[in-house]
Amino acid sequence: MSxxxxxxxxxxxxxxxxxxxxxWVSTAVQHQAEKWRAWRGFPWGTLVVNVTGAILAGLLIGLSVRLAAWSAELQLLLLIGFCGSYTTVSSFALQTLALGRSGNWLGVAANLLGSLLLCLLGVYLGRTLAGVWL
Structure with a gap:
């Protein structure tokens, strides 16, 4: 195989x-959020997926820096394939648009700022856990 x-x-x-x-994660989180009546209609599942994906991506990047022996195929499998498919910018964008269309501007702001800040913090946390400082 080439x-x-x-x-x-x-x-x-x-x-x-x-x-x-x-x-699985997004559905489970969203179901729990609706069950707890935590700000109904807010895309909690997507937020959790994107933040945990950012933490995982930061951790994997940090480990790949520390363990230079990782193969290109393993990096492609974990970072491009797994993390790229696990996190979801398209769902984030569509759900933010839906919040705006429903007039929930506080939800729009919370989703935009919360996602941006928490995902950046997640990547930093992941790299820190891997022992690699930015």
Whole structure:
């Protein structure tokens, strides 16, 4: 198998796993948030997925810096495939737009600022956990 197809397979495998986990985590979190009546209509599931994905991406990048022996295929599988599929910018954008269309401008602001700040903090936390300072 050529290196090109090995890379494609690594991204595809990581994407499949990340997408399934994203669906499971997002659905479970959203269900709990609705059950607790925590600011109904707010996309808690997507926020949790994106923040935990940012933490994981920061941790993986930090580990890849510290452990230079990681193969290109493993980095493609974990970072591009898994993290890329697990996190979801498209859902974030659509849900933020839906909040705006419903007139929930506080929700729009909270989702925009909360996602941006928490995801940046998550990447920093992940890299810090890996022992790599920015």
């Amino acid at each position: 290196q090109y197809w090995l890379n494609i397979f690594a991204v595809a495998a990581g994407s499949a796993l990340g997408g399934v986990l994203r669906y």
